[in-house]
Amino acid sequence: MQSVELGEMNRLIDDFEYVLRQVPDSRREMHRRVGAAMLAEVRRQIDLSGLNDARGRIKGYQDYFVGSLGGYAAVRAIRGRGPHGYSDSPGALTNYLENGHRIRPPSGLMKRRRRGRAKKAYVDGYHFYEAARQTAEGIALDEAYRYAEELTRMLEG
Numbered sequence: 001m002q003s004v005e006l007g008e009m010n011r012l013i014d015d016f017e018y019v020l021r022q023v024p025d026s027r028r029e030m031h032r033r034v035g036a037a038m039l040a041e042v043r044r045q046i047d048l049s050g051l052n053d054a055r056g057r058i059k060g061y062q063d064y065f066v067g068s069l070g071g072y073a074a075v076r077a078i079r080g081r082g083p084h085g086y087s088d089s090p091g092a093l094t095n096y097l098e099n100g101h102r103i104r105p106p107s108g109l110m111k112r113r114r115r116g117r118a119k120k121a122y123v124d125g126y127h128f129y130e131a132a133r134q135t136a137e138g139i140a141l142d143e144a145y146r147y148a149e150e151l152t153r154m155l156e157g
Helices: 007-048 057-061 090-099 128-156
Strands: 062-066 073-077
Touching: 007 057, 007 062, 007 073, 007 128, 057 062, 057 090, 073 090, 090 128
Parallel strands: none
Antiparallel strands: 062 073
């Protein structure tokens, strides 16, 4: 009589269940590594962009965040007013530097008219996030391959 051995199948199902229990924590860890690597890249691009950040203020405003369920990682400016007491938030300052901003023209209400110093109507942005975005895909793919290898080791072991 023909028979089917289910012992190997049950072992495989147990292995899959073990991996599925471990996946959320390992996925969160993978996104934490991606976020840390992308943050380092953004900070490197701030240095390469030509922005004078000798004291590291703008680099210090950037941080990485992992989603509450561990499903994504993002690098963005910290929330709040920032530690240096500026009226603009770190997010607003980062946005001004990344994308540029308009220069306020003279009001025309001065007693004595003086020639304006501004030679153009806006300040160019430094685009350090845009530069970091070009390498972010490679960083994420490297970490995804490492994550796949970890899952394979969990299934094997």
